[in-house]
Amino acid sequence: MCGLLGFLTASTATTPDGRTVETTAAQVYEALHCQRHRGPDERGTWTDEHMIFGFNRLSIIDIEHSHQPLRWGPPENPERYAMTFNGEIYNYLELRAELKEAHEAEYGDAPMFRTEGDGEAIMAAFHYWGAMAPGRLRGMFAFAIWDTQLNKLFLARDPFGIKPLFIATGDGGTAFSSEKKSLLGLLPALELSDALDPRALEHYTVLQYVPEAETLHKDVRRLESGCYAWVEPGEAPRVTRYFNPQFRVQKLATGSENKLYREIAEALEDSVAKHMRADVTVGAFLSGGIDSTATAALAIRHNPNLLTFTSAFERQGYSEADVAAETAAAIGAKHYVRMVSPEEYAAAIPEIVWYLDEPVADPALVPLYFVAKEARKHVKVVLSGEGADELFGGYTIYREPLSLKPFEYLPKGLRKLVGKVSDRIPEGTRGKSLLHRGSLTMEERYYGNARSFNDAQLRSVLREFRPEWTHQDVTAPIYAMQGYDWDPVARMQHLDLFTWLRGDILVKADKMTMANSLELRVPFLDPEVYKVAEKIPYDQKITKDTTKYALRQALTDIVPPHVLNRAKLGFPVPLRHWLRGPELYDWARAQITESGTDHLLNKQAILAMLEAHRTGPIDHSRRLWTLIIFMIWHGIFVENRIKPEIQEPTYPVNL
Numbered sequence: 001m002c003g004l005l006g007f008l009t010a011s012t013a014t015t016p017d018g019r020t021v022e023t024t025a026a027q028v029y030e031a032l033h034c035q036r037h038r039g040p041d042e043r044g045t046w047t048d049e050h051m052i053f054g055f056n057r058l059s060i061i062d063i064e065h066s067h068q069p070l071r072w073g074p075p076e077n078p079e080r081y082a083m084t085f086n087g088e089i090y091n092y093l094e095l096r097a098e099l100k101e102a103h104e105a106e107y108g109d110a111p112m113f114r115t116e117g118d119g120e121a122i123m124a125a126f127h128y129w130g131a132m133a134p135g136r137l138r139g140m141f142a143f144a145i146w147d148t149q150l151n152k153l154f155l156a157r158d159p160f161g162i163k164p165l166f167i168a169t170g171d172g173g174t175a176f177s178s179e180k181k182s183l184l185g186l187l188p189a190l191e192l193s194d195a196l197d198p199r200a201l202e203h204y205t206v207l208q209y210v211p212e213a214e215t216l217h218k219d220v221r222r223l224e225s226g227c228y229a230w231v232e233p234g235e236a237p238r239v240t241r242y243f244n245p246q247f248r249v250q251k252l253a254t255g256s257e258n259k260l261y262r263e264i265a266e267a268l269e270d271s272v273a274k275h276m277r278a279d280v281t282v283g284a285f286l287s288g289g290i291d292s293t294a295t296a297a298l299a300i301r302h303n304p305n306l307l308t309f310t311s312a313f314e315r316q317g318y319s320e321a322d323v324a325a326e327t328a329a330a331i332g333a334k335h336y337v338r339m340v341s342p343e344e345y346a347a348a349i350p351e352i353v354w355y356l357d358e359p360v361a362d363p364a365l366v367p368l369y370f371v372a373k374e375a376r377k378h379v380k381v382v383l384s385g386e387g388a389d390e391l392f393g394g395y396t397i398y399r400e401p402l403s404l405k406p407f408e409y410l411p412k413g414l415r416k417l418v419g420k421v422s423d424r425i426p427e428g429t430r431g432k433s434l435l436h437r438g439s440l441t442m443e444e445r446y447y448g449n450a451r452s453f454n455d456a457q458l459r460s461v462l463r464e465f466r467p468e469w470t471h472q473d474v475t476a477p478i479y480a481m482q483g484y485d486w487d488p489v490a491r492m493q494h495l496d497l498f499t500w501l502r503g504d505i506l507v508k509a510d511k512m513t514m515a516n517s518l519e520l521r522v523p524f525l526d527p528e529v530y531k532v533a534e535k536i537p538y539d540q541k542i543t544k545d546t547t548k549y550a551l552r553q554a555l556t557d558i559v560p561p562h563v564l565n566r567a568k569l570g571f572p573v574p575l576r577h578w579l580r581g582p583e584l585y586d587w588a589r590a591q592i593t594e595s596g597t598d599h600l601l602n603k604q605a606i607l608a609m610l611e612a613h614r615t616g617p618i619d620h621s622r623r624l625w626t627l628i629i630f631m632i633w634h635g636i637f638v639e640n641r642i643k644p645e646i647q648e649p650t651y652p653v654n655l
Contacts, residue, residue, distance in 0.1 A: 003038030066117030161225025288323030291385025393541025448499035
């Protein structure tokens, strides 16, 4: 787990402003400093006449070797490839064995590997399998391989987007990085600007995150999850998608349910076993839900001294600390709890937004940041339960097709009339939302697991609002990738894999743990687990009484009974109450009034929304938080008004 940074120059000649590869390499080395938290163990660079690689290493596997940037090649050209790699490959031992057979068939006893790590397995896989290599990797990754023989750069990201990769391409070349902040200082060398993208701002306001491949900076984009790209000097990246989840749902034969449950349990057990591979101590995050509990319960089979961690608030109804402690005792883990006060919560926001690179308005970021900080005192790697809801049907919203089924029998015209009637019903009236959503098709109503503003609200807070940006840009291309015969839950799951999961869940997981130089692993987001999950039929995911039905059945002998059918909370935050009271109201008002975003946002409308939230029955907390986080982001990255105090990472050794 690390931070990578690279720069492929358009030309080896000196530019009109006097820049050379050497001067750009010095800039790259300097830019590495602002992502040192991703890898405080080592910092290194490598250059040739076109390519500049920079790297911050967090040593997890083969600690004494596997230094990056890494070199590898076949015997006739042993230094042919250079690579920077962020992530972990959990099947690297199996890959090394398979690749060694191919190598020995061609070269006999000539040595193949010089390290014991997973990095050389990626490079050898690329040498033998080319662009097919990412599809053979079982892990989380973003990597860059430079072929010094062909002068070609190969970039790739893991299937689900667990690890980030930002890209910027201009007349000066192509730069890429694990952190956008490292790229911003290199934009002049690329002959690019730091202008904001109003389309991305609208998408963020609707969704609470900026969807891939966008960022809020117009000239910086992201390589999407499940994609690879070829880049040659002076050319734009050529991107190809290698993974698109298909949800090939199979109809279960009568009496075969138990076989499915065994397959799920076996796939998860194997995934957790692979995810435990490390040369350092591995712990686990533990909430009160089934996903993290299953992960920890399986992990302790491989490490009887497992440490587990959770965070909580003292407000009643917003803490799973007691349940998590009971779970830890039941599975035999040593457990740590980090309580977070409202004062700590507010004080940490600027630093957290700096680590994020892009604004993400998920209040659970903050408790995740603090529990990661606590965990890093004891371990270097943690397992977590992200991805279970998307693969196994865990969100309550996935039950919506059941409640809206009667609307499907209405003629299209009558459904639209129902929608017009709902528009006239006052906000907050019981049944208004049901009527409105029932009048829409899934493509019209479902934007993924978050939509904080409707069109009328967007019009009131954004200086520039274009409905077509929201309705067409984000979800339409994803719906177009779906099978015509998919059930409605599969369609929602597929959309969430491309929106909510990679835009919110995995961003906060990566950024908040990496902020504390902690590696987070997600065993549910494993290709072998996905292969089982994609074929689960509708009625084994959602019932009228529960979600993730098949998963719960599969975990009957793994998860303690008090958790098995418990509703998911995760890291709940009492934001609604805090924004109405002394904890955060004055703080929120100050963030709004001091922000220099008047040209982008209608601050009077936002202040009115804050007052309406404080005094009235309508809960505007999600909408307010979305706007406030953007204002803080703007204050840091655009206005340079807010200057978070970022501490140099120092951690215990020999964990």
